[in-house]
Amino acid sequence: MELWNSVIERFSDILSNKFLDIEIWRIAVAGIIIILTIAVRKILVNTAALLIKKFSVRTKWVIDDELIVAVEPPVKLMVLIISIYFSARILGFKVTDESFSGHIIRSLIIFSLFWAIYRTAEIIARMFYRVSKKTHTHLDDILIPVINKGIKAVVVVISINVIAKEWKYDLGALLAGLGLGGLAFALAAQETLSNLFGGLAIMLDKPFNVGEYIQFDGMEGTVEDIGFRSTRIRTPDKTIVTIPNSTIAKANIINCSRRDRRRVKFSFPIKYGTTAKQLEQLLRRIREMLENHPDIHNESIYVYLDAFGTNGLELLLIFYTRTAEYRDYLAVKEDINLKLMNILNELGIEIAIPAVNVYVENK
Incomplete structure (x- = not known):
């Protein structure tokens, strides 16, 4: 105890x-x-x-x-x-x-x-x-x-x-009480105010919305966020780019998401041995194929013999797809190219291959 x-x-x-x-x-x-x-x-x-x-x-x-x-x-x-x-x-x-x-x-x-x-x-x-x-x-x-x-x-x-x-x-x-320091602060804030008004201009003018795909000044991507100071864009390689609103407000913006169609334009050469009758059949068949294609706008189709090129007869094709989605657009182009190959094979017409003729002079 x-x-x-x-x-x-x-x-x-x-x-x-x-x-x-x-x-x-x-x-x-x-x-x-x-x-x-x-x-x-x-x-x-x-x-x-x-x-x-x-x-x-x-x-x-x-x-x-x-x-x-x-x-x-x-x-x-x-x-x-x-x-x-x-x-x-x-x-x-x-x-x-x-x-x-x-x-x-x-x-x-x-x-x-x-x-x-x-x-x-x-x-x-x-x-x-x-x-x-x-x-x-x-x-x-x-x-x-x-x-x-x-x-x-x-x-x-x-x-x-x-x-x-x-x-x-x-x-x-x-x-x-900052005095001149406040003036310096105001001058330093000019860029911030410029970005703020740029953001307000984007919101009111609405050149693009979140989720839309845009292009401007060599930059392109999907808009992920529109803030007070800057806008964030995800580029095709999946990186995030933060751009001041004042820069975007002054740029020429292409809004790819708001178009209802995509333009396709290309040309290809036909061998010079092709006869006029074969060429007429080819142009007619291509026009009929494009006009009857369900994914092509048939009111804006251009298929013409464009020029006598260096390697062959140049055919020009211009038309518009009904879809604006990039994946579907590529699928339509692929289908058109395959159908063109079938038409050329059926008519026995060959595409001209670029070639260079070399002449050697013996002295």
Whole structure:
């Protein structure tokens, strides 16, 4: 019994000692609170979320379920902040309005609140996106991502301003006092403003939408995103190119996705030994084949003897496919080429092969 009492007294003496002018028992209790909070906060938050979901499943709205998922991480952070607050009080820190620890706690609370609002903005964007899918205009499909980014940017700016005021800093007065520095900042922001107005011009003029294939200034690809500052394009080799909106707004844009047909133009030489009668039959057969082809626009077909070329009689073919999809377009061209080969074989006409005649003069 005396041994046990001595152990207790020894342990009490250790706990009553101080580390950095803080009693050991206070540090131990604060550590236990934080460790227990980290261990059980997920269970507590998940249990609360499960209870709320039981009520939310009765509603037809999807937004309430998404809202629970969005605020879950900020709520976990808030629980940890509360445990930090009590731990600070146990350690003997004065968590008052003017104390350093008080500023830290309130800054963390402000951050968690605005973090929840930031994540909620994504839910609002998805809600508008589902509504936009029911409309026939593409403008809302472009504006929704921009509005989403704008809301998030506003939330970030406000949160930084509120946290700065918590630490007695006025960002508005700080920016106003920059003087010539503000002028330099404005000059440096000219390019950003140019890109911003370029993005607004793209959204209002709508030369292209997300998902469309465009060409301009030697660049081509599928539009993946239209933002405030730039537009992202995925090129045919599957790389992402980010281009400033001011550059695109000034370019001549070819929107390949909005055409309803593709033009095919090519020529091929026929041997000079071909008679006029054979050539007339060939031209007639080609015209009939193109006019009766289900994937060719029969109102714009041109098949003519174009020139007497170096290697043979040049035939010119111009026509339009009914499809604008590149894969289908290639399939139609392949079918036309095979049919041309069959016609040439049936008529016994050969395509001229480029050749060079060399004459050697004996002296």
